[in-house]
Amino acid sequence: MIDAGEFRVGDVLSVACPFTISRVEREVTWDHVSVRWPWWEIDSDNEFAHWNGIVALGVDGGGSGTPETAAxxxxxxxxxxxxxxxxxxxxxxxxxxVHVTAVDHHDPPLETPWLPHPTQTVTVLRRGLSYREFPDGSHLDGSGCTIHPGDGIPFTFELLIRPYASLQTGDEVADITGRAWRFDGPWDWTAFDGEPAGTGPAWPLVLLTRAGKPCSAGDAEAVAASTAGGSHQETVRDWMALTEASPTP
Structure with a gap:
């Protein structure tokens, strides 16, 4: 299991929520079914927006719909x-x-017309959907593929894959060929030599700095051990096999 607040871009998760009694509030259309939401409460003190307690769920025809509804x-x-x-x-x-495409934290919480107010937004795509289906970035617009952990919906999350779990955003590493890299996410590598990233860093990796400072021996050992076998390309292949998606646009 994974706790709220521990999500990272690139994570592959199994997400679930127990089925709960509800009621259909409006006539069902070809693309939406509107139900009384069983988890949130109406924020009657919100001066800018009002919510009637109904949520419209996209209908994807059993997985055969467009990417927008299939989300x-x-x-x-x-x-x-x-x-x-x-x-x-x-x-x-x-x-x-699902796989995580963005993680946003909200302090103060988002001012929504329902309670509790979200303190985090995790944007995900279902298996089989990749960035290529959303070339305009619309996978980040909240249309049916955002989760607010801790907002009262009893989600459970199982972490299936976390590429480069031993690294943190901003880490600087050297690969076995001597190239130095900055890690900004599993699919976001910058080579300090200015040359194209190509197929990514060559394993094993040596951790050079963390948070802009020389790394500890323990952190260096963890990175070396986690990249002692396999390769960047193998990590991409494993990720794609589980998500049935492309990791990059």
Whole structure:
């Protein structure tokens, strides 16, 4: 399991939410089913926005819809095609493999018309969806693929893969060929020699600095041990096999 606040870009997760009793509040359309949300409360003190307690869930036709609608994590039981306004149903998230594309922290919390107010936004894409389906960056717009851990929805998260778990953003390393690199994420490497990144750093790696300072022996040992076998390319292949997606645009 993974706790809220521990997410990183590149993480591959299995996310789930127990199915909970709800009710269909409006006529079901070809692309949405509107349900009474069983978890949040209305923020009656919000002076700028009002929420009626209803959430419209995208319908993806069993996975055959467009990328925008297929991004929806929540499902209804029975499925939308068997529902009509006024029906009682259950809403939740079956175990679903996703990969994290952005993590944002909010201090103060986001001012939403529901409670509790989110302190974190984790943007994800479902298995089979990659950045290539969102060339304009719309995977970051919150349309059905954002999660607010700790906002009252009882999500559970299982971490399946964290590429370069031993590294931290901003770490500087040297690879076995002598090239120095800056790590800004598993798919975001900058070579200090100014040459193209190519196929990425050649393992094993030597940690040079952390947070702009010489690294500790323990941190250096952890990085060396985690990159003693395998390669950057193998890490990419393992990640793609699990996500069925491309890690970069």
């Amino acid at each position: 929806e994590l929540f499902r209804t039981d029975p499925p939308p095609e068997q529902l009509k306004a006024g029906d009682v149903c259950r809403v939740g998230v079956p175990p679903t493999v």
